[in-house]
């Protein structure tokens with residue numbers, strides 16, 4: 511359940527609610543907004559809502575809302591305001607759309623630096639690049655590992671772009687978090703609960719990608735693992751799902767964007783590169799995503815896609831990425847938004 515405090519509730523009132531939540535064996539989760547505080551009371555194995563009456567009568571409490579969904583902190587009921595947080599100097603979840611771009615894999619320092627300069631020039635706000643790659647075949651390039659993280663940190667120092675990179679195992683979280691500004695959970699790991707718990711305990715923002723065959727509700731439950739372990743800085747990413755269609759690598763679930771916006775307060779990204787698997791369709795689907803209300807895009811860009819060690823077929827060349835940005839800017843303006851300026 512969620513306990514909504516009055517705008518003028520005193521700090522002691524809030525403290526008393528928290529104390530009562532703990533007394534009942536539930537876990538309090540505070541969300542301090544600019545106007546009022548709301549407090550989630552979440553029970554493991556208990557239906558927290560059975561205790562609603564205990565709270566309605568407490569001083570400073572405005573109302574108590576039961577949440578019957580299997581996710582609570584991720585739900586719209588928990589926060590009517592959209593969640594915003596910073597990755598480096600870039601704010602996610604605001605009216606300004608965030609563009610993340612870069613290679614699928616970090617392949618070398620020169621490759622990463624060159625593409626980072628190119629995407630920044632074209633209007634990207636953050637750099638992506640995998641150092642640990644979850645490849646479907648064990649014989650495909652698996653990433654440079656720690657050397658790749660060091661390259662990313664170097665390139666951030668040279669370009670000022672914050673970096674997002676994937677972490678694949680719970681024991682790797684401290685290492686990857688020591689280099690990255692944002693931790694990516696890949697589609698294949700969306701339901702790796704020990705990994706979700708580990709990033710939940712980290713202080714780094716998380717980009718959580720939807721699993722290949724995961725429902726929207728399963729994505730939100732995965733986000734709940736991260737949130738309930740203490741990390742509130744989670745952005746969700748639609749990256750295409752498996753369907754019977756084979757003309758594209760995956761099927762972009764555009765519906766997921768307005769559905770997630772309605773059901774959650776977390777920022778929503780679209781990855782048109784993995785959702786189509788073909789560079790020719792990336793621009794069109796990117797525009798559709800922004801029109802549908804996405805808060806950002808994550809796009810694969812490579813100087814020489816034909817030579818890429820992974821996902822070359824879906825990677826844009828920098829000039830095509832620049833064209834995509836020009837068109838996305840027009841769509842953003844048409845829906846009353848703008849692109850985050852490059853600093």
Ligand code: PEP
Pocket residue numbers: 614640644695696697698719749781784
């Ligand atoms: C990636 O971002 O390169 C990637 C592997 O994505 P996904 O986990 O969505 O397949």
Ligand code: MN
Pocket residue numbers: 614615784810820821
């Ligand atoms: Mn990729």
